[in-house]
Amino acid sequence: GSVVAAISRDLRSYAEGIGGREQMAIEAFSVALEVIPRTLAENAGLDPVNTIIDLRKAHSEGKSHFGVNVYEGGVADMKEGRVFEPSRVVEQAIQSASETAVMILRIDDVISSRSSMPAPDGADFDGLGM
Template sequence: AGGGAVEAELAKRLKEYAAKVGGRKQLAIEAFAKSLEIIPKALAENSGLDPVDIMVSLRAAHESPDGKWMGVDVYTGKIEDMMKKGVIEPVKVKEQAIKSAVEAAAMILRIDDVIAAAKPPPTPSKKGEKGASEEE
């Protein structure tokens, strides 16, 4: 389903799972869940709707037992069942988009780790002078 319904449902389920995990993994899972909510938030912003109100309504809709297909209808400005409205996105496209986003984020984190690990050693000092890297 479209309208950010899939992302909102995934975010909800990831938050539930994160509460069971604990520790650092919990923080990573919660951050990933939060990143998925950017899609419905962007839909709201780009259609001139209040993103805060939309996200509150969307989260509430996904708490109901039949709310998993609830998404943002940009034409009415309401949270509606995207399957009933016929707003559907191909699963393969959605899967690939999420995989690509995760891979890009992981690559950025790896590059950041390499940069952090490659800090230059302090330069030797002469008779009590501070090294070049110690002055900063």
């Protein structure tokens, strides 16, 4: 969770310089990334809210290698604990999730635009043509 926590922190920082809807989207993406350390905390029987708070605090202090310590509880230096996340795996997971979200939004836009179109003359959709 240390890699996604660092990315989330950087996105929150970046969002501060952006205005409008883009800022809200970037902040929402940042929060979505925190699902990973939150889930790790929940599965380890830790308080996920306190864990995220502690993780954000550690990362704001420059401790970018800190992640969820599922063995001892809380957050700790993952590098020191010899816990490593392959960056390619993290990158691929984020990319796949993002592409899926974009695809769902595009499908939703198509469905929404079709439902807002007026029915052709003589079409009886209430009775489904029966």
